[in-house]
Amino acid sequence: MSKVLCTICARGGSKGVKNKNIKEINGKPLIAYTIGQAKDSGLFEHIVISTDSDDIANIAKQYGAEVFFKRSAEIASDIAGKLDVIRDAFVRSEKYYNKQFDYLIDLDATAPLRNVDDIIKSFNQFLENNNDNLITAMPSRRSPYFNLVEVDSVGKVSLSKQLDNSIVRRQDAPKSYDMNASIYIWKRDSILNDKSLFLENTGLYVMPEERSIDIDTELDYKFVEFLMRENDVKR
Template identity: 60%
Template sequence: MMSKLCSICARGGSKGVKNKNIREMLGKPLIAYSIEQARESGLFEHIAVSSDSPEILEAAAKWGADILVERPLEMASDTAAKLPAIRHCVQHAEAATNKTFSVIVDLDATSPLRTTEDIVNAVNLLETRDVPNLITGAPARRSPYFNLVEMDGDGFVRLSKSSDKPIVRRQDAPKCFDMNASIYIWKRQFLLNDYPLFLPDTILYEMPEDRSVDIDSELDWRIVEWILGSRKGAAV
């Protein structure tokens, strides 16, 4: 059995929703949902949370994270990419535990609508297909072959992607997905050796739209809170 690490990266400088990772949603901080899902999956030897915020790390420890990683400030700016932060988190976790993890599963702290079953099924899919990495996404509302357009410097528009023959119905276009940033999974060597996210054999685990809302605005917050409250039968 391959050893697995869960990483959760949550920086403190959110602009769209201030302090969203520790803001309470239905009685607990947002980051608690991802930590609890990771623990309930039963998959992970350790759950590591990476942050530049002491408040986030304190909340993470309270809700069950067992490895706390202080993220360097240069990896926590508005322009910093996420992959280096995940690699840093994994390297710190391996040094802290003196272990090497075969599979790394990164859960986005702002995607609490995923289920524990999504995590388990996504990991099973990666292992069954024996591929280097996996992303998650929901069926796209717009298709680059049919009704998604790009504008050039002169203001002219055209379909984002052409096909060998005209596509007159959206249903006839190749299946396209919106990345929902909910779950990323790698076999260790493909994460730590600076490979890009998309490899020739990267695969996708499909999730429905109602489990794919990523919180980046107050409207997103209200939508996610309503969906979670509906699941629990709570008034929101």
């Protein structure tokens, strides 16, 4: 049986929504939803939290996650790259549990609308396609080939991506997707050695928009809470 590690990275500082990882939403702390989904998936022996906050650590433990280290200040700032944070948690976990994990699945605490099937199905797709890593996304609401524009240094406005033949309908543009920061999956070798999220063999698991909201602002928070109540997400 493959050894799969789950990491949930939750920094204490937050500019958009104060203390968002443990802010109560629909009756319980935000991070609790992701911990519960990880447990219900049945994929993991260990669900490890990477955090610099004692408050987050204590609440995560109450909901069944494991916290055996405190994230260093060097990778706890708002300019630290997420890939470095996830790799740090993976390396620490292998050392702490004295075992090698075959795969790593990172679940973002600020994307609580995913469901357990998303975790299981994305992992199965990853295995079936023998990807090195996998990201999740939703179909984009705007297309870089049709209605996403850029402004250059002299103020010239143009489409973000140009095609040889112009198109007059968005439906004729190549498919594009918005990353939803919900699920990330890696093979062991890739998380340890690759420096980019986008590899030659990166997989894409597509989720619907209604399960793809990543909480970054107060408006996101209110929208997610509304959807949870509408969909009768259990507390």
